[in-house]
Amino acid sequence: MKLLQFILSLTITVSLIIVLNTKISVVPPVGKFLDPFHGFWQNAEAEDFIPETALNVKGLKKGAKVIFNKQWIPHIFAENEEDLYFLQGYVTANFRLWQMDFQTMAAAGRISELVGPAAISLDRENRRKGMKMAAENSEKEMMADPELSKVVTAYSEGINSYINSLKYEDLPIEYKLLDYEPELWSPVKCGLLLKYMANNLSFRNSDLEYTNGIQMFDKNTFDLLFPDVQPEQDPIVNGTTEWTFDKVAIDTPSTPFTIANELIDRPLLDKQPADIGSNNWAVAGAKTQSGNPILCGDPHLGLNLPSIWYVVQLTAPGINVYGASLPGSPNVIIGFNDKVAWSVTNALRDVVDWYKIEFKDDTKSEYKLDGEWVKSKMVIEEIKQRGTISYFDTIFHTKWGPVMYDDTFRPGSGKSHCALRWVAHDKSKEAKAFYLLNKAENYKDYREALKHYHCPAQNFVFASTEGDIAMVIQGKFPVKFPNQGKYLIDGTNSENEWQNFIPAEHNVFALNPERNFVSSANQHPVDQSYPYYVFADGYEYYRNRRINTLLDSMNQINANDMMIMQNDNFNLRAKEALPYMLQQIDESILKPNELGIYKELSEWNYINDPFVKGPTFYEIWQDILYVTIWDEFKNAKVDLEWPDPFTTVKLLKEEPDFKLFDIENTDKKEIASDLIKIAFSKMVKRVEKIKTEEGDEKMVWANFKNTTAQHLARLEPFSVPNIPNGGNHNIINATSERHGPSWRIIVELDKNGVHGWGVYPGGQSGNPGSYHYSDLIYKWSKGEYYPLKLLKPEDDKDAGIAFVQEFKPE
Incomplete structure (x- = not known):
């Protein structure tokens, strides 16, 4: 059935491309593409398909074995590390080549080469961010490390060995659809992949909106709307660590912070979705049934196909690790070995600052710094475009970094040329951190490994068979004076530069706290006792408090308890907002259709389960209410940061006559209750409209939310829509329409043998014609898990094994 669906959907897709696309240059050569012996038919795989099992591969030093379990997770066994990483590259490319290639081309600003001018804005954005420059800086650092250079070189050679073995019929379907071929891999592409993630998780331009x-x-008013931290926040580390170090001192400029005296009226880059985040926690043996620590993690990222992650076991002398890898980068990123386990969540810290540049004239060859004119560096970027001539973009670099916004890129009426200083531009070798983590045996090894990790900052949770649990907020953080970088900075004054960085040993951490657990969910990192200034936009206020409430109340915990908790659908935001919202509605004057919705909401238990209607009514109501409240932001002629949901609810309840609650275009002076009533009425009308157009079943939460795992190239037949799932943003099970737990992992650190469980919304194969392209999705959506077992080479006959590949040097 999977084979038939693939062929039918692809045939329809290709037919539509041919019929509807007038730019014949981006359509595959039809005869070649439809050739039954070489074209897309060769990408269809039956459910019982088994790849070639005996391979002679050029580049291997010795023989090796790869055992694939029934989920097609490879367990790679090699006699030395170079062969191990060579095979990690080879096997990953075998199943994820197009994904790896496409993501690094996107990071480098090269998608126009594939699709033409339609992608020029995206490519200019990534060139101007300095993504390629950042990757090249990382490559230099990686290759200067004797140990790490062997790893990334072997990984790259393994990818290239696979690429060189391919004929046209072997190419992933996306190459045939877009009519191009893969490039050979190089270590700089490993750097690009890591910068691709840094961009997703750390890039911001909220300074300009602020x-x-x-x-x-x-x-x-501004401070009320955008406080650095709310007193109700439950930080990651809260009074559990004594800071015994001497703070790194910096000079505070004579003017504490300076901002441009003009509105920045240019259209700014789109913000990263608020859904990007994660949960992780570890509980000490004192709280578990077995007496062993248990570690849990679920990073919340885009629900993409092919999946963001590729699960693998890597085994060679000195290393035996299992977990989720990023296709295009060596090592395991989130996982465990036979001694320790770790997972990550995004650590929200301000590591991007924006500087207003004053150029001498329109040539931009000189800019003002400390009263003098200093030469800028001009870089001309050639962006090749399929089907037409190249686009040449001129980017000027300053002391602070590249000038991203100028009069040629998203121009406004003003002259606010803005350069960015971003930690991701600096030399770094994050791959070294994961290389050492994969081999770590204890807490000391874990801390030593993290010293190499810079960007994007992450909250690294840890547990070991020795009984330790820990959390470290790890990244390269500039030492800042209060409010530094919160707004656009005066780039003519060098006093505004970053003077130093927080030493790794000064980073926020907790080790074996008295409460017997550590956790993070993208909230504020630390209480006010921490001596350094900490700021970021977008802190989470709900998931973290729900997690801590549950963990604080639990004892005799086992792995099944943790599975239930990772899939928890309790909506704390609704619990804190909805009763107040309902109190403002006069039930006695409601019409029958309004009364039905009112009663549904009144009886709802605040749990966003998939097959109920309460979450849908609440979601529509709160979304309309949010926009109704902040009409000043919606109607503004410039881009603004909007108040977060927690602040919004707090103001509604505590300051119901807050001056911004008054709607601008009405004569009446509205207060909170008026806005809630207006939003309720609009919600009912919207519900009725949806029911009329799409039927009553659309009101069921899973149907309304329409969770979709979307193909990276937005090819609809290669996507999986309507995944029946509960949860939402601000909920532990943070599954929204396009984002959610991209990998769930639970590990029990038993000295007699570590036990793991995991699942993710995708499949191990990147081929849409494979059964294993999306076979894990529905187990994931039901909150079920697969065991993650560290195999040995002799386990190749176990019942859970699908096939074994034997590799020999050519």
């Missing part, structure tokens, strides 16, 4: 905001509102 700059607009503080000029539109008085400072008291």
